[in-house]
Amino acid sequence: xxxxxxxxxxxxxxxxxxxxxxxxxxxxxxxxxxxxxxxxxxxxxxxxxxxxxxxxxxxxxxxxxxxxxxxxxxxxxxxxxxxxxxxxxxxxxxxxxxxxxxxxxxxxxxxxxxxxxxxxxxxxxxxxxxxxxxxxxxxxxxxxxxxxxxxxxxxxxxxxxxxxxxxxxxxxxxxxxxxxxxxxxxxxxxx
Numbered sequence: 227x228x229x230x231x232x233x234x235x236x237x238x239x240x241x242x243x244x245x246x247x248x249x250x251x252x253x254x255x256x257x258x259x260x261x262x263x264x265x266x267x268x269x270x271x272x273x274x275x276x277x278x279x280x281x282x283x284x285x286x287x288x289x290x291x292x293x294x295x296x297x298x299x300x301x302x303x304x305x306x307x308x309x310x311x312x313x314x315x316x317x318x319x320x321x322x323x324x325x326x327x328x329x330x331x332x333x334x335x336x337x338x339x340x341x342x343x344x345x346x347x348x349x350x351x352x353x354x355x356x357x358x359x360x361x362x363x364x365x366x367x368x369x370x371x372x373x374x375x376x377x378x379x380x381x382x383x384x385x386x387x388x389x390x391x392x393x394x395x396x397x398x399x400x401x402x403x404x405x406x407x408x409x410x411x412x413x414x415x416x417x
Contacts, residue, residue: 248275249278250279251271251354252343253281253282254283254357254377255332257312263388264358265323278330279329279330280332280346282332283332283335343373344377347381348382352383354383355384358387
């Protein structure tokens with residue numbers, strides 16, 4: 227049985243530009259405080275648009291340098307344990323988000339994080355990816371790479387990047403979405 231709710235019934239109260247229709251949002255989750263900050267933005271956007279949310283956690287394979295090409299069995303067990311733990315944490319996180327549980331689903335993937343997130347977005351037909359970026363620069367960026375940057379470059383849908391220093395939407399003292407909290411100097415104007 228399909229039930230169609232009006233925007234008011236769905237709890238969507240703010241007007242939305244008619245050209246923007248976000249039905250599915252993907253949120254990569256690594257269980258860090260940084261990804262938790264992005265989830266606050268996901269909650270806000272999902273509520274505003276009445277969108278579905280897909281949480282994706284990627285377990286990256288463990289690389290074992292070995293001259294014989296044999297992977298010790300213990301490493302496979304570690305991978306299986308990581309996947310099981312991620313599933314349990316995603317199940318808890320789904321209920322903690324405070325969104326309609328029928329509109330939140332999750333999946334655990336194995337592979338390189340950026341590529342699996344882009345692939346998940348394409349397969350699910352998402353309209354927006356929301357991801358946190360640490361804002362590393364220089365040598366740290368070169369050495370650690372940037373999952374967010376790869377996703378921005380290769381995703382076929384828009385990507386909202388939330389800096390780890392962004393305002394915390396769950397903090398009642400935060401200045402909120404789109405406001406440069408703590409900015410002491412005016413933003414430069416393009417000249």
